[in-house]
Amino acid sequence: MLAKDQAAIVGIGWTAFSRDSGASAMTLAAEASFKAIEDAGLAPRDIDGVTSWFHGHADGVHPRELGLAMNLDCPFELYVDSGGHWLCGAVLAAASLVVSGVCRHVLLYAARNRYSEGRARRPARDSVAAGPDQFRLPFGEHLAATTFALPATAHMARFGTTTLDFAHLAVTQRKHATLNQKAQMRKPITVEDHQTSRWISYPYRLLDCCQQTDGGVAIVVTSAERARDLRHAPVYLMAGVAGEGDTRALWETNGVNLAPRLYGAAGITPRDVSFAELYDPFTGMCLLHMEDFGLVPKGEVGTWVTAGKNGLDGETPVNTHGGLLSEGHLLGLNHVVEAVQQLRPEGVRDDLCDGPHTYDRATCRQVRDPEIALLCGEGGSSAMLLRRG
Amino acid sequence: MPEATNRLGKPAPVPDPDTRPFWDACRERELRAQRCTRCGRFRWPPQGFCPACYAWEHDWVRLSGRGTVTAFSVVHHSTAPAFKDELPYVVALIALDGTGDRVTITSNVVGCPWEAVAVGMPVEVVFTAISTEAMLPQFRPAAQG
Numbered sequence: 001m002l003a004k005d006q007a008a009i010v011g012i013g014w015t016a017f018s019r020d021s022g023a024s025a026m027t028l029a030a031e032a033s034f035k036a037i038e039d040a041g042l043a044p045r046d047i048d049g050v051t052s053w054f055h056g057h058a059d060g061v062h063p064r065e066l067g068l069a070m071n072l073d074c075p076f077e078l079y080v081d082s083g084g085h086w087l088c089g090a091v092l093a094a095a096s097l098v099v100s101g102v103c104r105h106v107l108l109y110a111a112r113n114r115y116s117e118g119r120a121r122r123p124a125r126d127s128v129a130a131g132p133d134q135f136r137l138p139f140g141e142h143l144a145a146t147t148f149a150l151p152a153t154a155h156m157a158r159f160g161t162t163t164l165d166f167a168h169l170a171v172t173q174r175k176h177a178t179l180n181q182k183a184q185m186r187k188p189i190t191v192e193d194h195q196t197s198r199w200i201s202y203p204y205r206l207l208d209c210c211q212q213t214d215g216g217v218a219i220v221v222t223s224a225e226r227a228r229d230l231r232h233a234p235v236y237l238m239a240g241v242a243g244e245g246d247t248r249a250l251w252e253t254n255g256v257n258l259a260p261r262l263y264g265a266a267g268i269t270p271r272d273v274s275f276a277e278l279y280d281p282f283t284g285m286c287l288l289h290m291e292d293f294g295l296v297p298k299g300e301v302g303t304w305v306t307a308g309k310n311g312l313d314g315e316t317p318v319n320t321h322g323g324l325l326s327e328g329h330l331l332g333l334n335h336v337v338e339a340v341q342q343l344r345p346e347g348v349r350d351d352l353c354d355g356p357h358t359y360d361r362a363t364c365r366q367v368r369d370p371e372i373a374l375l376c377g378e379g380g381s382s383a384m385l386l387r388r389g
Numbered sequence: 390m391p392e393a394t395n396r397l398g399k400p401a402p403v404p405d406p407d408t409r410p411f412w413d414a415c416r417e418r419e420l421r422a423q424r425c426t427r428c429g430r431f432r433w434p435p436q437g438f439c440p441a442c443y444a445w446e447h448d449w450v451r452l453s454g455r456g457t458v459t460a461f462s463v464v465h466h467s468t469a470p471a472f473k474d475e476l477p478y479v480v481a482l483i484a485l486d487g488t489g490d491r492v493t494i495t496s497n498v499v500g501c502p503w504e505a506v507a508v509g510m511p512v513e514v515v516f517t518a519i520s521t522e523a524m525l526p527q528f529r530p531a532a533q534g
Contacts (some may be wrong), residue, residue: 123469127400134402135434138525139497140464140472141480149462150482157460157508201475202463202503250460250482 001239001265005387007095007225008234011040011220012337017184017328019115021214026069028216029061029111033070035219041231042105045073047220049103052110053080053090054331057125058113066109076103084279084378087332089242091384094221105221110333111216113317119212144281145201152203152284158299163203165302166283167194170207170325173280175320179365181350184211185326202225208283210324217330217337227389234389235343238372239265242382253285255292255380263294266385270294273385274370275317275342277335279378280324290318292380313359314326317367320348332377339373342366343388401523407435410449415524416425421449422485422492429509431491454514455531456483459493462468464502479506483528 013035015021015028023031029052035131037044050067055059063077078093080086094106106251112118122142129137141147144251155161171191177183197206227234245257263269276295280286287301295316296304304310310318321327321338352363359368376383404412414421424431425439426446450531461481467473479498484490498506499515512528519525 119468123470126469127398128403129400130405132404133400134404134497137400138402138519138523139480139495140467140469140475140478141467141495142472143464143466145466146462146464146480150480153462153508154482155462174514199463199465201465201480202477204462211502238449242445 001345002092002095002099002237004238004266006099006234007042007221007237008334008389009091009219009226009237009340009386010222010227010230010232010234011036011038011042012340013037013039013218014182014334014337015216017182017213017215017330019184019212019214024233025059025061025112025339026065027201028113028214029066029109029198029218030070032111032216032218033066033107033109036109036220039232040105040220042220044070047072047075047105047107049076049078049097049106050092051078051090051094051108053082054110054112056081058121059118061111061222081324084281086242087279087335087377088375088382088384090238090333091219091221091237092240092242092382095237095240098221098223104226106221107218108221108333108364109218110331112330112374113214114329115214117214143201145204148282148285149201149204149289151250151253152282153169155284155288156203158249159302160171161287161302163195163205164191164216165185165287165306166203166208167191167287168306168308169283169310170194172305172308174326175319176285176312176365177326179351179361179363180321180327181352183322183327184213185322197385203284204282210281211326213328213330215328215330217333219333219336219340231341232309232353233345235340237387238268238385238387240382240384241265242377244381251288253288253292253380255289255376255383258380258383259293261386262383266374267350268385270374272372273316273374274372274376275320275367277320277323278318278374278376279332279335280319281329281378283325285378286319286323288298289380293374293376293383312361312365314368319365320365339375339386342370343373343386399519401520405499407437411435411517412523413469414449414451415516418524420452420485420514420526421453422452422488423447424450431488432496450487452487456485456512456528458482458498458506458508458510458512459484459509461498461506463506477486477503479503481506481528494526498529499527499529504531
């Protein structure tokens, strides 16, 4: 375990999120990175570590290319071929580099033209059924919506969860997105809109599925010691975990393996979590993550979200920016940006509040006095706790 | 080289040294699963060694072909041209009988309306040729008794 509170996130940056950026992925990566470095009060050549992750077959920019393009000073580079699973692992890796002394300031980014370019690459990607794909693609399992429908139907059969429960989650997250200037989807939706949207892959309808996004997001990670002298109040990494393990049941994610280690390392319980930003490529996966990280007892999440306990003034606000479902999909690094915004003393800066936060949910998405944020990656295969400085 | 796709453009499985015995058995219309010959544990997907006792010795056991749907999805939308004519179709996880709950494979449920598919449904294997090289194990509702 990395020692508690030894690393901090000190800079955040993002581009516009859209379906047609008109810019190269390199430009998106650089724009978000320059903004994050500026936000930290640093200069580009202060960065001596660069890391990112994306599937090798998808669009993305390798850290080596970005470091060269930005004329950085021989930064340590780390690229991981993975998807949303790796989200908190990426932050943990950046933190490890600064805590160990390998680097002083690490830039972590995610940038891609997923909508305008990535979609066109699908057919080629789906045509070769080798490796693990030999047991999926010949059977027509090529959509993520199908893959992640499987744990959802298992949960429905075991606990009586329904697609109406999914609807409440989608509606609440959209409500959050209406208070977010950078969200791709800001038009409110109703439960009926959800229930009448077309099927994609049962039990998922269109409004159960995340956005596909052109855009870039970046953060800067440094040691707790250096963080104190920078522009913004640091947001500390209390604890981080990442790694796959076997699960007992189809309705569980790897979160059941990681949650005890995560909370144990931080010395807290799920009750201490002020809000959570949980990986939500599909409504059903977000529900499983809520349970597996202990926000709600196993099997009770449908009732919980139907009662709005995940809303901004609920028991534990979840995906306060709208999540992958409504804000956009930058591999979940946008969840990290949201958590950092919520945990800074000045709070979120891209809601609709003019001046200080009012907590009026017609304009304000700032959570009240948050101390600790929980985040997780896809399938609960990475997770972390962030703490306000 | 095996055909990459069948005439409909569906991707055919590309066997590798670990998985070839499974696909070869399918061509003989047999469903087989890998079992450790030291500790007796079944495993999936195929791999060279046992994840429980790390022994490399194993055999390929012929199964009854019966199983149970443990999760499923009904695919209504596809970006793959070869599957568009078949929409909607069912992708399911099938826990195979006789494997001590260790082998659950992804497949399709065919031969019944998609509305009839449910978790817990008993099914049995049916083999479908998708190319001269490849035979897919799919499943239909199990015959009564």
